[in-house]
Amino acid sequence: MATIFDPTSGLLSEMIRATAVRHRILASNLANVETPGYEAQEVAFDKLLAEAQGQPAGRPAAPPGIRPVVRADPDGVSRRDGNTVDLDRQMVKMAENTLWHNGLVQILAQRLNVMKAAIKGQ
Amino acid sequence: MDGELTTLGISAAGLTAQRTRMNVLAENLANAETTRSEDGGPYQRKLVVLGSEPAASFGQALEAAQGNLVKVQEIAPSTEPPRLVYMPAHPDANAEGYVALPNINPVLEMVDLLAATRAYEANVTAVQALKAMTNKALEIGR
Numbered sequence: 001m002a003t004i005f006d007p008t009s010g011l012l013s014e015m016i017r018a019t020a021v022r023h024r025i026l027a028s029n030l031a032n033v034e035t036p037g038y039e040a041q042e043v044a045f046d047k048l049l050a051e052a053q054g055q056p057a058g059r060p061a062a063p064p065g066i067r068p069v070v071r072a073d074p075d076g077v078s079r080r081d082g083n084t085v086d087l088d089r090q091m092v093k094m095a096e097n098t099l100w101h102n103g104l105v106q107i108l109a110q111r112l113n114v115m116k117a118a119i120k121g122q
Numbered sequence: 123m124d125g126e127l128t129t130l131g132i133s134a135a136g137l138t139a140q141r142t143r144m145n146v147l148a149e150n151l152a153n154a155e156t157t158r159s160e161d162g163g164p165y166q167r168k169l170v171v172l173g174s175e176p177a178a179s180f181g182q183a184l185e186a187a188q189g190n191l192v193k194v195q196e197i198a199p200s201t202e203p204p205r206l207v208y209m210p211a212h213p214d215a216n217a218e219g220y221v222a223l224p225n226i227n228p229v230l231e232m233v234d235l236l237a238a239t240r241a242y243e244a245n246v247t248a249v250q251a252l253k254a255m256t257n258k259a260l261e262i263g264r
Contacts, residue, residue: 023252023255024129024188027129027132027133027136027189027248027252028177028190028191030244031132031133031135031139031190031192032136032192033241034192034238035172036172038174038190087240087241090244091244091247098255101258101259102255102258105262109261109262109263109264
């Protein structure tokens with residue numbers, strides 16, 4: 001896809017989308033914190049990042065597509081009612097995810113501002 | 123935007139479920155000594171049964187990253203027998219002088235109420251985090 005946006009901006013927006021999906025899964029875990037038999041889920045996010053970083057150095061021809069993978073939370077500990085949501089861990093993950101999201105948004109906004117400055121010839 | 127709305131829906135369902143639970147617990151506590159209920163006999167302790175279901179429609183379900191809503195499946199009466207307390211002067215006492223009081227232990231209800239409050243607060247935090255993230259994303263290009 002030929003655009004004025006470089007692959008890095010594409011990757012950034014894909015990662016922002018991944019944080020949104022991750023937030024949804026965390027919200028789902030929190031909503032079901034008292035549901036018997038509910039299995040906690042997680043989005044394989046760090047793994048996605050590592051894979052994206054594993055792309056050849058320089059500018060990849062196209063932004064690597066990030067598909068968030070939802071899987072059972074491997075850290076989940078089963079309670080007596082079969083629920084595996086650890087409330088504290090989920091809250092920490094949510095705080096971390098929000099920071100990730102805001103950081104990525106900030107970087108993307110910065111890049112767009114640079115482009116805006118270039119277009120305006122400033 | 124659909125993604126944000128679905129996420130908000132998941133948290134809203136969590137809030138609704140926990141609030142329903144708190145309402146039922148309050149009803150149980152208020153009726154801990156009620157000997158005459160609508161259907162005769164002592165008040166029956168009520169239990170909220172929660173269940174989860176996929177948040178998205180079938181089309182979106184194929185995407186697999188949909189999350190799960192929590193739904194109140196049922197508000198069921200408890201099967202515990204009533205407490206029998208010896209109060210021969212009570213108008214509802216049986217021939218032996220025992221009164222059947224509701225099968226409610228206020229301590230259990232209070233502990234459950236605390237758990238429901240914490241779960242409610244966790245969902246509120248999720249909504250606030252989503253609002254912060256969405257507001258931040260709106261700053262792009264500003």
